Amino acid sequence: MSIEVIIPPFLQRLAGDSISVNVSGGTVRECLEQLIQLYPLLEERIFTARGTLRKGINIFVNGKSAFPRELGKKVKHSDRVYIASIIMGG
Amino acid sequence: MPVNAGRLLRVDLSSRKISTEEIPETVARDFIGGRGYGIKYLYDEQPGGIDPFGEKNRLIFITGPLAGTMAQGVSRWMVCTRSPLTGAFARSVCGADFGAWLKFSGYEVIIVEGKSEKPVYLHLADDKCRILGAQEIWGQNTKETQSWLNNAHGKNTRSACIGPAGEKLVKYAAIVSDRRTAGRCGTGAVMGAKNLKAIAISAQRKSFLADQQEFESLAREQIDIIRNNPGFKNHKEWGTTSTQDITNEIGIFPVKNFRYGQLENYKKILGAEYRKLRTGDMGCYSCPARCGKVHTVPSGPYAGAHSEGPEYESIWAFTGPINSHNIEASIAADELCDDLGMDTISAGSSIGFAYELYEKGLLKKSDTDGLELVYGEHTPMVELIKKIGRREGIGDLLAEGSKRAAASIGNGAEIASIQVKGLELPAYEPRGAKSQGYNYATASIGASHCYGYAGQDIFGSPIPHPTDRFSEENADIVIYNQDNSAYKETGVICSFAGGWGWVPGLFGKMLKAARGIDAYADNAYLVKVGERMWNLERAFNIREGFSRKDDSLPARMRTERLHTLRAKGEGQIVSHQEEFLDKYYHLRGWTKDAVPTAEKLEVLGLGFTVKDIGAK
Numbered sequence: 001m002s003i004e005v006i007i008p009p010f011l012q013r014l015a016g017d018s019i020s021v022n023v024s025g026g027t028v029r030e031c032l033e034q035l036i037q038l039y040p041l042l043e044e045r046i047f048t049a050r051g052t053l054r055k056g057i058n059i060f061v062n063g064k065s066a067f068p069r070e071l072g073k074k075v076k077h078s079d080r081v082y083i084a085s086i087i088m089g090g
Numbered sequence: 091m092p093v094n095a096g097r098l099l100r101v102d103l104s105s106r107k108i109s110t111e112e113i114p115e116t117v118a119r120d121f122i123g124g125r126g127y128g129i130k131y132l133y134d135e136q137p138g139g140i141d142p143f144g145e146k147n148r149l150i151f152i153t154g155p156l157a158g159t160m161a162q163g164v165s166r167w168m169v170c171t172r173s174p175l176t177g178a179f180a181r182s183v184c185g186a187d188f189g190a191w192l193k194f195s196g197y198e199v200i201i202v203e204g205k206s207e208k209p210v211y212l213h214l215a216d217d218k219c220r221i222l223g224a225q226e227i228w229g230q231n232t233k234e235t236q237s238w239l240n241n242a243h244g245k246n247t248r249s250a251c252i253g254p255a256g257e258k259l260v261k262y263a264a265i266v267s268d269r270r271t272a273g274r275c276g277t278g279a280v281m282g283a284k285n286l287k288a289i290a291i292s293a294q295r296k297s298f299l300a301d302q303q304e305f306e307s308l309a310r311e312q313i314d315i316i317r318n319n320p321g322f323k324n325h326k327e328w329g330t331t332s333t334q335d336i337t338n339e340i341g342i343f344p345v346k347n348f349r350y351g352q353l354e355n356y357k358k359i360l361g362a363e364y365r366k367l368r369t370g371d372m373g374c375y376s377c378p379a380r381c382g383k384v385h386t387v388p389s390g391p392y393a394g395a396h397s398e399g400p401e402y403e404s405i406w407a408f409t410g411p412i413n414s415h416n417i418e419a420s421i422a423a424d425e426l427c428d429d430l431g432m433d434t435i436s437a438g439s440s441i442g443f444a445y446e447l448y449e450k451g452l453l454k455k456s457d458t459d460g461l462e463l464v465y466g467e468h469t470p471m472v473e474l475i476k477k478i479g480r481r482e483g484i485g486d487l488l489a490e491g492s493k494r495a496a497a498s499i500g501n502g503a504e505i506a507s508i509q510v511k512g513l514e515l516p517a518y519e520p521r522g523a524k525s526q527g528y529n530y531a532t533a534s535i536g537a538s539h540c541y542g543y544a545g546q547d548i549f550g551s552p553i554p555h556p557t558d559r560f561s562e563e564n565a566d567i568v569i570y571n572q573d574n575s576a577y578k579e580t581g582v583i584c585s586f587a588g589g590w591g592w593v594p595g596l597f598g599k600m601l602k603a604a605r606g607i608d609a610y611a612d613n614a615y616l617v618k619v620g621e622r623m624w625n626l627e628r629a630f631n632i633r634e635g636f637s638r639k640d641d642s643l644p645a646r647m648r649t650e651r652l653h654t655l656r657a658k659g660e661g662q663i664v665s666h667q668e669e670f671l672d673k674y675y676h677l678r679g680w681t682k683d684a685v686p687t688a689e690k691l692e693v694l695g696l697g698f699t700v701k702d703i704g705a706k
Contacts (some may be wrong), residue, residue, distance in 0.1 A: 008332065010323075010324035084550060085321060085549070087321060
């Protein structure tokens with residue numbers, strides 16, 4: 001099983017300038033945890049100390065917002081997980 | 091605490107009379123400032139039906155009540171007038187330092203009336219305003235003009251000016267300050283029609299706060315909040331130069347004149363690619379984000395192109411509409427538009443319109459001065475920008491905007507004119523973000539992304555509740571976004587800074603400390619002011635002849651299905667516009683004909699408009 005996690009520009013420098021990685025988790029949380037195993041500096045930009053998503057972070061799975069309960073959302077082979085930072089305007 | 095409502099400078103270019111007025115406390119209480127002042131003065135001072143290029147059309151420059159202070163992200167400024175592009179209310183917002191300098195000059199508002207016989211500029215210094223000859227700078231681009239003004243008046247001078255596009259009355263000409271633009275709605279053309287080349291202000295920092303000590307304490311709190319906000323950190327690093335990453339990912343990046351929602355091989359234009367050409371950062375007065383990312387092209391046909399930008403909208407404007415991946419061309423096009431003084435969104439969209447007509451055979455090589463407008467070819471785009479900015483050849487037609495150009499061409503060209511009320515759509519595809527689309531349809535100025543940005547659809551914001559971005563039932567979200575955007579624009583808050591955790595809450599307290607009006611501290615009051623502004627803008631537009639039929643997305647959105655390549659949203663279409671409008675008007679307290687009821691107007695303190703618009 002391979003899920004592509006797209007690393008947005010604001011996190012790429014903390015991920016060795018990678019644009020995406022392939023992981024094998026069964027849920028969004030598992031995918032993000034595998035991403036953080038590869039790039040530990042990402043943890044504090046994505047998660048709070050309580051393990052929830054930081055305010056302003058939203059997850060899209062295959063182009064659709066996964067809110068709410070996004071971390072528990074199940075993913076399957078060839079899905080794309082996108083990490084977005086909410087901004088207004090522009 | 092004394093009330094500080096601000097002062098107004100009035101300049102009549104016909105009679106050359108200059109006067110100063112105190113802004114009444116009642117106006118400050120009901121409209122706060124910024125866009126609130128803009129619509130209030132415009133509505134009160136000019137009747138419906140006047141020529142946007144005529145002497146009677148007011149051109150109103152406004153800075154915010156918090157401008158020029160240590161507070162962050164609040165020193166922007168705007169221009170309000172009747173738009174020559176749309177005929178509707180116009181407001182166009184800009185950054186850099188000019189808003190702070192306007193405040194330092196002792197004024198929050200400048201109302202320019204009349205028309206000068208010869209080119210002139212205004213110079214404000216030492217509490218005096220002079221009307222000076224501009225023959226030497228007429229015809230110069232915005233860079234040259236500002237440089238000349240700085241040489242003439244010294245380094246403590248900041249200016250807002252037009253370029254050749256404003257002088258030639260390009261319907262979407264911009265007003266430029268430093269390298270920022272008040273881009274939308276053609277405010278630069280109104281300035282050109284008045285023969286007003288620039289406003290230059292020479293000033294030293296001054297404070298105009300009702301309660302200085304309280305304000306500074308609140309501003310320090312604001313700075314703390316902003317510096318710890320993750321959104322701020324992201325914005326500081328990238329500005330909006332990577333928004334195309336997500337809009338392509340979710341299929342709302344308009345391509346080939348809004349026929350596709352994703353650019354083929356869009357990885358070639360990702361934020362990371364623009365970063366490779368980044369050579370600096372620029373920002374507005376008292377803003378730590380410095381989100382204006384400067385790009386320089388090192389080699390190739392566009393070698394030497396150098397621009398603060400393009401930011402997201404301009405990245406789109408010079409790639410998506412013509413199906414190009416050439417980021418160097420987009421940098422050159424952005425610089426050209428800033429030099430000529432033109433809105434990049436309307437310019438890019440009008441060019442996309444021309445490319446589509448060329449593909450369909452409605453425009454031929456003989457019509458385009460020999461240019462071959464073939465998708466993917468960026469050289470003709472750059473040539474078209476030059477022609478539009480100086481109204482040469484085909485540029486004269488495209489300078490009218492796509493709505494008028496389509497009417498002139500006929501033969502079905504109208505389907506390719508992607509605008510609302512005459513204002514070209516920005517870079518978010520309505521069929522894939524329908525709350526954003528319906529904001530375009532109902533916004534006072536036409537299709538503006540900043541008049542009620544639907545972050546719920548685009549970034550998945552859950553506030554006030556999450557949306558299904560393909561749903562056409564979110565009239566409540568559209569109204570929420572519009573009224574909240576409106577009250578933030580009373581302070582001329584930067585759209586981005588408004589999302590860094592200090593609004594709502596602290597903003598109202600800061601307004602109170604700046605103005606000395608207690609009511610501002612209540613956020614519900616601010617939202618009410620936003621609603622009041624929205625209704626007064628609607629009344630202005632009704633007086634100008636606008637009605638329900640003008641609250642419409644372009645025909646393409648309602649009759650052609652979206653193609654998204656590999657992104658979600660394939661086949662989406664807008665199919666319930668009339669039902670949406672019924673619901674929207676009902677929630678607004680308007681009739682089905684899109685007119686606010688007399689009761690609604692009275693409740694909002696806008697009873698003076700009832701007779702004007704025939705409200706019942």
